[in-house]
Amino acid sequence: MYSRYLARSARSGLNTTSLSLSFAQRRLLASSKAGIAQISSNAYSEIYNSTNAAQPLKALDTLQRRHLGPTPENAQYMLGQLGYSDLEEFTKAVIPEDILVRRALKVSPAQGYTETEMIAHLREIASKNKVYRSFIGKGYYNTIIPPVVQRNVLECPEWYTSYTPYQPEVSQGRLQSLLNFQTVVCDLTGLPVANASLLDEATAGAEAVLLSYHSMKGKKSKYVVDTNIHAQTLAVIQTRANTLGIEIVQLPLSTAEGVEQLAAIQTEISGALVQYPATDGSINSYAKVGEIVHANHGLLSAASDLLALTILEPPSSFGADIVFGNSQRFGVTLGYGGPQAAFLATITKLNRKIPGRIVGVSKDRLGNPALRLALQTREQHIKREKATSNICTAQALLANMAAMYAVYHGPEGLKNIAKRVFGFTSILAEQIATKHTLVNKNWFDTLTIELNGVSADALMATAVEKYQINLFKVSDSQVSLSLDESVTEKDLTDLVELFTGSQLDTSAIVKLPEFYSDLTRSDQILSNPIFNTYHSETSMLRYIHSLQTKDISLANSMIPLGSCTMKLNATVEMLPITWPEFANIHPFAPDNQCQGYAELIDNLEADLADITGFASTTLQPNSGAQGEYTGLSVIKAYFEKRGETQRNICLIPVSAHGTNPASAAMAGMKVVAVKCLNDGSLDLIDLKAKAVKHADNLAAAMITYPSTYGLFEPGIRAAISTIHEFGGQVYLDGANMNAQVGLTSPGDLGADVCHLNLHKTFCIPHGGGGPGVGPICVAEHLTEFLPSHPISRTTNGSDLSIKAVSAAAFGSASILPISYAYIKMMGANALPFASSIAMLNSNYMLNRLQEHYSILFVNSSTIKHCAHEFILDLREFKANGIEAIDVAKRLQDYGFHAPTMSFPVPGTLMIEPTESEDLAELDRFCDSLISIKGEINAYINGDSLGQVLKNAPHSLQDIVSTTQAEWDARGYTREQAAYPLPFLQQNKFWTSVSRLDDAFGDMNLMCTCPSVEEVAE
CATH class of the missing domain: 3.90.1150.10 (Aspartate Aminotransferase, domain 1)
Structure with a gap:
């Protein structure tokens, strides 16, 4: 692992000369490099005006002068108003002397790509990804994004640069669209309450487990998970369960034996989770499971599929209390795993415990119907260490896309898509069964096949080499495949030929097979006029436009939200996210088809490590709060390796964002608050007293720097030294990293881990409340604990890695080109x-x-x-x-x-x-x-x-x-x-x-x- 990091760092241009030194030596070396970079007004003028004596032929289309708002003349005027003559003088006055490190960054090229060069560079990277036909499934499917939605929502700054709708009067458009999303989820799951999206299906599953566990007030520590669920969902659930001491019991709940085993432990469990349809494609009834779980006041959760539920009986029919899943196949790209909007719906009695945001209908001062975020006091992070979830965000932009997909197609259009998927799958099943054995006896879109006369590896190799088709390997003798709305007649004939060696006579097919009559839902779905009106592109365009005009975004004016860093999301940074080479890659595609992503991810990880002064990065967490949880889980794993499992105290200033104590609680730590002084700075005396008191059990301190009060308080180095003195690790919250880049860094200050909000400092847009990306960067001694993934490769970690924290190995990978482009163009x-x-x-x-x-x-x-x-x-x-x-x-x-x-x-x-x-x-x-x-x-x-x-x-x-x-x-x-x-x-x-x-x-x-x-x- 370490040699791989050195090689990767060398390719990325990262200085590796000091990596063989001890952690403390490297900190000292970094600190000794102060003064390398000058932040003078003259240097600003050169960068802004694209003038460089050493490069007189340099092109002029640079991002720097497009991204940085004040002209050099403006900056000089502003400096004069503050009493300074030079930007260097001002910077030294703002940042305490022992904090201003200014270690020279190794980001390459140092002068930055021009916009034209950046597009060409990204095209070159994208060309290294191979867009094959992926029938891998496992929660991720090809989809056809309506162009009117792609152009006017995903690619529209009025939708992607707006903020979370905490100010409802200037957010009515997004709120309406998110209400549409909730309506889709409620109608299709058969449950009355849904939130406005979660991060991904696997983390939504973990939230379902925690909701069940906490509904029993933590008194029942066992939770049953069906064996027939997606591997990534199980891994994330296990990660969450491990930190809270929840025992995950796996049982085959679709079998009589599994139901008997469940009944034997029914008094010990807080709930059970099933997948419907299951990961092998089968559709099972879990009514008996529901009866057993409910008999002891537990909650039954079901992972499900929205497209299937347009024609399949809803999970509510067998007593599911919680239903979750991924809305990705409702018009959201594969994107190598994200971002995509998960959904979670519940029974009514859980509406004040459901994690995340809920959009509700209210009225305004004039008595008109108006929308807002309902039950805001229910938002988990407000409860701090008493929270049962640390969710502080959503996937609003992607939820809006999924909602628009449903509006555009309407109930009949969605049913027709689902029927076509089932029909194609059934035709393929009939053909495959002539040569091989079908494991699942019924299906919606997925078949699992026991192969006869050929190994899984051999068949998959033929699929790739001859047909450019990806399947999923279940075992040495089994493969699975999932069809979707994008499947064509040629796809069907190629798959038949792959499995049977015969040609399918499509002219003989006069009608698609119909869905199982005993499993077909009979109730009406999506009856609201919104889903039955806008089916022409003209009407849909006008509907989308009518909503976007109701919202303030960066297209209207500055959004001066403290701690949220609502900066420019440059158009050139946004261009690549819809390129097919980035958008249409399945997260479980073979590594040799994803070399462009590998290059981009490796370099972005190295650049972020360089900027933060750390050794390694993981991009897996897909929100800031998820990054907090991951960082603390890594610290916990570090102490477990050292045999210091008693270390569970986390010191957190009272000024910290609510997700800090909530994340610590989710990581199984006990929160101890640290006071702040009247001037807003950390009370170092109280910190020392708490560290002394809890010395034997001190695990970490979570400190935001600059502080949550917007201050470069001078005592940060002393605070870090105090925590280290008593055996703890220091987590610096990176929410305010925008004040540090190139001037100081968490690693240079002596911290051990930080998270970054790529949707803040590194220009990924907020999307009306998400997506976000929250990678963590760690010192060398924590690298081996970075999260793994049950299916895909990760760039860091080892046998000591914590299990996955997100559904995909690299979280919201398809928006990483945004931050990559920002860093590379700024230089x-x-x-x-x-x-x-x-x-x-x-x-x-x-x-x-x-x-x-x-x-x-x-x-x-x-x-x-x-x-x-x-x-x-x-x-x-x-x-x-x-x-x-x-x-x-x-x-x-x-x-x-x-x-x-x-x-x-x-x-x-x-x-x-x-x-x-x-x-x-x-x-x-x-x-x-x-x-x-x-x-x-x-x-x-x-x-x-x-x-x-x-x-x-x-x-x-x-x-x-x-x-x-x-x-x-x-x-x-x-x-x-x-x-x-x-x-x-x-x-x-x-x-x-x-x-x-x-x-x-x-x-x-x-x-x-x-x-x-x-x-x-």
């Missing part, structure tokens, strides 16, 4: 400027706003600047009746998404502009907040203009339809409501609803598309 020379300019933008805004608002934690005795974000303190206005939510809603009238509200401090707004916003946009936002401060003053002084805050936001209906008498009663004009600043007359975003009634939505929970009658009621 080693420009990447540090992304961090410096992000900090310059933030401090410039702070400087403009501090005359009007209080700013938390800065201008204290020890801290004079923020890092890349700062906190606006609105608590002083609460006594006068103004709260943070009023400012947040009023910002919508000015055309802006609100900053992060009431996190990490209640009653505040946390602002992060990122480096990709220019001076004009920064000023526009500051002007808006300054104008709002005038409205706050008016409210406090009793001026009726202040009421504009309480009625915000003002929808177009509110402006147009409210009578003049009602306006006069408000005490401010329509113009003051709609056009408070002149720029709005040229560029106005209208909210489609007024302020939401949150309480009404929670008291009257409705999480599927309402009927006309329900809306009327």
